[in-house]
Amino acid sequence: MIETKGLRKSYPSGKRGRTPVDAVRGIDLEIEAGEIFGLLGPNGAGKTTTLRMLATLIRPTGGEARIAGADLLTDPAGVRARIGYVAQGGGTGDTVTAREELVLQARMYGTGKAEAHRLTEDALKAFELTDFADRPCSTYSGGQRRRVDIALGVIHSPQVLFLDEPTVGLDPVSRSQVWAEIERLRTEGMTVVVTTHYLEEADALCDRVAIVDHGQVVAEGTAEALKREVSGDVVLLGTTAEQSGTATEALRGQPYLHRLEPQGEDGLRLYLDDGAAAIPLLLRVLGEAGVVPKTVQLQRPSLDDVFLARTGRSIDQS
Numbered sequence: 443m444i445e446t447k448g449l450r451k452s453y454p455s456g457k458r459g460r461t462p463v464d465a466v467r468g469i470d471l472e473i474e475a476g477e478i479f480g481l482l483g484p485n486g487a488g489k490t491t492t493l494r495m496l497a498t499l500i501r502p503t504g505g506e507a508r509i510a511g512a513d514l515l516t517d518p519a520g521v522r523a524r525i526g527y528v529a530q531g532g533g534t535g536d537t538v539t540a541r542e543e544l545v546l547q548a549r550m551y552g553t554g555k556a557e558a559h560r561l562t563e564d565a566l567k568a569f570e571l572t573d574f575a576d577r578p579c580s581t582y583s584g585g586q587r588r589r590v591d592i593a594l595g596v597i598h599s600p601q602v603l604f605l606d607e608p609t610v611g612l613d614p615v616s617r618s619q620v621w622a623e624i625e626r627l628r629t630e631g632m633t634v635v636v637t638t639h640y641l642e643e644a645d646a647l648c649d650r651v652a653i654v655d656h657g658q659v660v661a662e663g664t665a666e667a668l669k670r671e672v673s674g675d676v677v678l679l680g681t682t683a684e685q686s687g688t689a690t691e692a693l694r695g696q697p698y699l700h701r702l703e704p705q706g707e708d709g710l711r712l713y714l715d716d717g718a719a720a721i722p723l724l725l726r727v728l729g730e731a732g733v734v735p736k737t738v739q740l741q742r743p744s745l746d747d748v749f750l751a752r753t754g755r756s757i758d759q760s
Contacts (some may be wrong), residue, residue, distance in 0.1 A: 443633045444473040444496065448505035451491050451657075465491045467657035468505065473635065473650075475601075478628050480635045480648035481716060482745065484757045488657035489637040490530065490606055496635070497527040497604050510601040526595035530606040533591055536580035540571050540590045544580070544597055549599040558634040565593040568694060569623060585616025592623055602633045609640065621647055653749055660752040665745060672743035672751050674700060675717030677724065678738035679710040685711065692731035698723060703750065706737075711750075713743075 449469040452462040466488040481489045494500045496509060498518040512520035534543055544565055548558035566572045569589045579587060588608060591622070595603055608624070609617040611730040621643060624634055638644055644651050645665045652667075653661040681689050686708055693702060694713070697718045700713040703758055714720045729736060745749045750756050 443475040443478075443756050444471060444479075444507070444509050446496070446505065446507040449492065449495060449502055450504040451488075451495060451500065452503045464657055466495070466502075469654075469657075469659060469664075471652060471659070473633065475633055476628060476631055477649045478624065478636065478647060480644040480651040481635065481654055482639065482641065482644050482749075482757075483654035484639060487654045491678050492654070493527075493604050493606050493635065493637055496521075497525060498522055499527070500556065511707075523540065524601045526598070526600040527605045528591045528595040528603070528605045528608060530610060532587060533594060533733075534579040534587055537577070537578055539576050539578060541566065541575045542580075542592070543590065543594060547594045547597045553598075561597055565597055567655045568626075569593045574658055580634045583616065584612050585619050588612060588620050588621060592620070592627075596627065597630070600632070602635065603627060605634065605636045607637055607639075609638070617643070641757065645745055653745070653752065655749070655753050659747055668745065668748045669743045672713070672747045674713055674715040674743075674745055675720075676741050676747060677712040677714060677717045677721065678705060678737070678739040679712065679724070679728075679743065679757045680739075681708055681710065681733060681735055683708045685733045687729055688731055689733045689735075692733065693724065694725050696723070696727065705723070 446469055449466060450464070451466040452464050455463055469492055480490060481487050495502050496507060496514065498514065498521050506515060506560060508514065509521050510524040512524055514521055537739065541562055544562040545558045548561045553561065559609050563661060566575050569592065571589060574582065574586065579590065581591065593607065605624070609620050612620065624636070627690065628634055636648065648665065650662070650664050652659045679689065689710060690702060693699060698714055703711040705711045721740065
């Protein structure tokens, strides 16, 4: 459904003689029909720029892409006819209603008046917006307004839907409702491409993910396959800031420890083959060094651990 090769975007530096700033440095993707595909990474990684290129909002500096059979560079109008796009900031006005927004959006795609109203009624029911469809959008909750945004993006039944940080700033209940709508769209056959830095969402709901850093894909695959690359278990140790250095020196070089990384100013992240078996050994070594951990937490590797393994830092630290 989507294929990109060497997709790049550079911007002038703003100062004469300076080299251009590379926002995206060559993205290669193959996204299958009916997938929920996640673009993950820290702010400034190039996720939104990639999405905006694919949505024809900005022209690539180099590379090529095909979306639902249309060439991004030579047939941008064909691409726009096949896609829906929901920006991070949303697109609803404060003084208009969801019904008015949806009818206008449908009409902009060339449908007749009666058909636009029919499509609007279908969208209001599908996204559970009917009860407040005739109130001004300014009266909606964040989750309700975001569902209107997504309904606007799919009113014309696109083959591909691009969502830029669809749940940023939402409370947990609203976030869950938005992701339920995204899953429903996938079950109806739509291909959905999402940018997010909420790793737990991508882990649970994306069929595949590409982790982006400094404008390049550093890892791609299913969440489970990527996490298997980070062998063993992860143990998080909470210490005091004063004892963090002592704990690091005591644990460094232990044969059962693959890698040790700082976790903030007062914690350590340890990578081991068998965390459950290693914890008693860790506590003994720490006790001999005079360190009493505040917390000990055993967990399986996460997508943030994948990012850490590929880049040397966590997404939250980027």
